[in-house]
Amino acid sequence: xxxxxxxxxxxxxxxxxxxxxxxxxxxxxxxxxxxxxxxxxxxxxxxxxxxxxxxxxxxxxxxxxxxxxxxxxxxxxxxxxxxxxxxxxxxxxxxxxxxxxxxxxxxxxxxxxxxxxxxxxxxxxxxxxxxxxxxxxxxxxxxxxxxxxxxxxxxxxxxxxxxxxxxxxxxxxxxxxxxxxxxxxxxxxxxxxxxxxxxxxxxxxxxxxxxxxxxxxxxxxxxxxxxxxxx
Amino acid sequence: xxxxxxxxxxxxxxxxxxxxxxxxxxxxxxxxxxxxxxxxxxxxxxxxxxxxxxxxxxxxxxxxxxxxxxxxxxxxxxxxxxxxxxxxxxxxxxxxxxxxxxxxxxxxxxxxxxxxxxxxxxxxxxxxxxxxxxxxxxxxxxxxxxxxxxxxxxxxxxxxxxxxxxxxxxxxxxxxxxxxxxxxxxxxxxxxxxxxxxxxxxxxxxxxxxxxxxxxxxxxxxxxxxxxxxx
DNA sequence: TTTTATAATTGATCCATATCATTTGAATAT
DNA sequence: ATATTCAAATGATATGGATCAATTATAAAA
Numbered sequence: 001x002x003x004x005x006x007x008x009x010x011x012x013x014x015x016x017x018x019x020x021x022x023x024x025x026x027x028x029x030x031x032x033x034x035x036x037x038x039x040x041x042x043x044x045x046x047x048x049x050x051x052x053x054x055x056x057x058x059x060x061x062x063x064x065x066x067x068x069x070x071x072x073x074x075x076x077x078x079x080x081x082x083x084x085x086x087x088x089x090x091x092x093x094x095x096x097x098x099x100x101x102x103x104x105x106x107x108x109x110x111x112x113x114x115x116x117x118x119x120x121x122x123x124x125x126x127x128x129x130x131x132x133x134x135x136x137x138x139x140x141x142x143x144x145x146x147x148x149x150x151x152x153x154x155x156x157x158x159x160x161x162x163x164x165x166x167x168x169x170x171x172x173x174x175x176x177x178x179x180x181x182x183x184x185x186x187x188x189x190x191x192x193x194x195x196x197x198x199x200x201x202x203x204x205x206x207x208x209x210x211x212x213x214x215x216x217x218x219x220x221x222x223x224x225x226x227x228x229x230x231x
Numbered sequence: 232x233x234x235x236x237x238x239x240x241x242x243x244x245x246x247x248x249x250x251x252x253x254x255x256x257x258x259x260x261x262x263x264x265x266x267x268x269x270x271x272x273x274x275x276x277x278x279x280x281x282x283x284x285x286x287x288x289x290x291x292x293x294x295x296x297x298x299x300x301x302x303x304x305x306x307x308x309x310x311x312x313x314x315x316x317x318x319x320x321x322x323x324x325x326x327x328x329x330x331x332x333x334x335x336x337x338x339x340x341x342x343x344x345x346x347x348x349x350x351x352x353x354x355x356x357x358x359x360x361x362x363x364x365x366x367x368x369x370x371x372x373x374x375x376x377x378x379x380x381x382x383x384x385x386x387x388x389x390x391x392x393x394x395x396x397x398x399x400x401x402x403x404x405x406x407x408x409x410x411x412x413x414x415x416x417x418x419x420x421x422x423x424x425x426x427x428x429x430x431x432x433x434x435x436x437x438x439x440x441x442x443x444x445x446x447x448x449x450x451x452x453x454x455x456x457x458x459x460x461x462x
Numbered sequence: 463t464t465t466t467a468t469a470a471t472t473g474a475t476c477c478a479t480a481t482c483a484t485t486t487g488a489a490t491a492t
Numbered sequence: 493a494t495a496t497t498c499a500a501a502t503g504a505t506a507t508g509g510a511t512c513a514a515t516t517a518t519a520a521a522a
Contacts, residue, residue, distance in 0.1 A: 068375045076379050090368035093361070099372045122364070123357040129364070130324070130354065136367050137321035141330045143374050144299045148307050151381050151421035154508070182470060190382035192510060197471055213518095385478070413500060423480060428501055444488095 010035065015060030015109075017086040019135065022127040034117035040104040046087075049101045053091045056118045059083035062108030063170060063179050066100040067187065077180075077188040079139070082170045083109065086135065092119070105179040150190045153231035158189040159199040160228040163209070167218055175217035241266065246291030246340075248317040250366065253358040265348035271335040277318075280332040284322045287349045290314035293339030294401060294410050297331040298418065308411075308419040310370070313401045314340065317366065323350070336410040381421045384462035389420040390430040391459040394440070398449055406448035 010016070010032040011025055023031065035058070040046055046057060049069060059081060066078040066087070078100055081087060089098040092115050122129045149161050162185060167174055178185075182193040182200075189196065203209045208224055210217040218224055241247070241263040242256055254262065266289070271277055277288060280300060290312060297309045297318070309331055312318060320329040323346050353360045380392050393416060398405055413424040413431075420427065434440045439455060441448040449455055 068379055070379060070383070074383050076375075076382060078375060078378070090371040093365040093368040094372060099375055123361065126354040126357070126360070129357070129360050133353070133360070133364060133367070134324040136364070136371070137324040140321040140367070140371070140374075141325060143371075143378070144307075144309060144330055147309070147374070147378050147381065148299055148301060150378065151307060152301070152305050181468095193470080194472085194511080195509060198509095201471075424500080425481080425502085426479060428499095432501070 010111075013060070015084045017058050017060075017084040019086050019128055019131040020058065022131045023121065023125060027121055027125060027128075031113060031117055031121065034114035035111040037109070037111050040108040040110065042104055042106055044104050044108075046102040046104060046108070046110065047089070047098050049098055051098055053089045053096050053098045054115055055112045056089070056092070056115055057087040057102065058111040058113060059085050059087060060109045060111065062110075063105045064108055065103050065105055065180075065184070065188075067103065068100050075187045076190070077184060079142075080105075080165065080170055080179075080188070086132075088118070088132070153228075155189075155191060155195055155199050156202075156227050157229075157231035158191065159185070159196060159203070160224050162189050163203075163216070163218060164224060164228055166216075167221075174219075174221060175215065178214050178216050241342075244291070246315045248289050248291075248315040250317050250359055250362040251289065253362045254352065254356060258352055258356060258359075262344060262348055262352065265345035266342045268340070268342050271339040271341065273335055273337055275335050275339075277333040277335060277339070277341065278320070278329050280329050282329055284320040284327050284329045285346055286343045287320070287323070287346055288318040288333065289342040289344060290316050290318060291340045291342065293341075294336045295339055296334050296336055296411075296415070296419075298334065299331050306418045307421070308415060310373075311336075311396065311401055311410075311419075317363075319349070319363070321367075384459075386420075386422060386426055386430050387433075387458050388460075388462040389422065390416070390427060390434070391455050393420050394434075394447070394449060395455060395459055397447075398452075405450075405452060406446065409445050409447050 010020065010023075010028040013020075020028070020031070040062070046064065047053075047055070049067075061083045063083075064081045064087070066081065068076045068078050081102075087102055089100070091097040091099050122132060149158060153161070166176060166178070166180075170176070170179075180188065182196045185191075185196045186193045191199075200209070200211065204211055208218070208220050208227075210219055241251065241254075241259040244251075251259070251262070271293070277295065278284075278286070280298075292314045294314075295312045295318070297312065299307045299309050312333075318333055320331070322328040322330050353363060380389060384392070397407060397409070397411075401407070401410075411419065413427045416422075416427045417424045422430075431440070431442065435442055439449070439451050439458075441450055
């Protein structure tokens with residue numbers, strides 16, 4: 001974990017997440033005092049479930065995952081996140097605890113922001129608050145679809161959903177380097193790693209995808225969407 | 232559906248949900264102009280998924296469910312809600328569409344509030360906004376646990392969870408009248424009605440619960456919690 | 463290079479849960 | 493009281509995925 005105070009300040013930052021674009025210059029200068037910039041290596045934990053939630057994270061670059069784990073160390077990947085994006089643990093308005101773990105899947109550039117500074121801006125700038133509410137709302141809606149997917153679709157549909165999400169929401173391209181292991185794909189789709197492996201082999205045999213090492217390309221996007229929709 | 236403009240106004244209302252308790256008198260008088268009170272009968276739809284989200288609902292009394300349905304009419308019960316509680320479709324900050332259906336499970340007394348009036352208060356009263364954010368946050372946290380439950384626990388654990396939620400969060404008593412059919416319990420737990428039926432019979436045979444018609448009593452709360460925790 | 467550890471693949475088997483089919487029960491209407 | 497409808501219970505069977513086990517790749521370390 002390399003701590004580099006970025007030269008510039010928030011005012012000039014061109015990797016601001018949407019909410020921060022709603023802030024006034026003076027507010028950006030204010031928040032600039034309460035943040036520091038860190039680069040995480042692949043695999044590093046940014047914050048850990050069940051620890052005190054003292055920061056919000058503005059990811060400027062890279063891909064990360066949020067995971068929920070129980071006492072038996074069974075994991076569930078809640079979401080995949082691509083910078084620029086603001087990651088706020090909901091616990092900051094509930095019990096001041098992180099309710100999931102945030103982990104870098106690639107190198108991640110992020111600003112660690114003091115939670116009190118964040119909350120102050122939420123109270124003082126209603127544009128900012130509204131944008132934050134809007135982002136929470138988008139996630140809530142995604143959650144409905146995701147819960148539905150995990151409970152009502154079977155293997156093929158779930159893996160298709162995962163691949164489509166990676167392609168469309170994270171990498172914006174049909175071809176990408178898979179940032180998740182088979183184990184993690186399992187934790188994301190609610191399957192075992194063996195099942196994920198089998199489905200991917202099946203997809204490849206059916207000419208739906210191409211796999212070259214860790215590079216995956218969706219060859220037939222329409223078919224993939226159909227599989228996702230039909231569960 | 233009986234439309235009765237309640238005699239009193241919001242200022243005097245003793246069934247306010249938490250967020251409204253944060254409003255000033257003048258704000259309560261303001262919102263009072265943009266709401267009307269309705270009583271729904273059991274089974275009636277309060278608002279329907281995919282229709283324009285023009286209101287937020289303040290449930291003062293009764294129990295309701297939110298359901299998410301796909302194009303094949305497969306349903307998932309997202310949550311159970313007990314008054315007093317504010318139900319806001321997240322779509323009001325995204326695409327002005329309801330993303331789930333809200334249905335009365337018992338007789339429900341509710342105030343239908345204009346969404347623009349609600350949004351105005353969110354912008355103008357940061358206590359109100361903060362309380363709303365806090366409630367969204369609680370739901371987000373519950374969602375993690377629920378998604379985990381539905382993907383990682385098996386039948387007994389899921390049904391135990393459902394019964395515990397009804398007992399602890401909805402009725403605040405070990406004995407209650409089951410507001411859900413077996414089919415609905417299935418839609419809530421991600422199981423078929425047949426499986427739910429079998430599990431309940433098993434629970435009764437094991438002296439975990441008592442069933443008298445539609446009345447269910449949890450006889451062994453500790454055991455039920457253990458089953459929930461061990462999946 | 464060889465060793466070691468970790469991830470991925472693949473096959474064989476088992477089991478949890480869905481599906482299908484029938485019966486029973488309860489509520490509502492005739 | 494009888495018919496009708498819908499919810500619930502229960503048994504028999506099928507199957508989607510998990511689990512277990514073995515093999516092969518891949519990558520890091522000695």
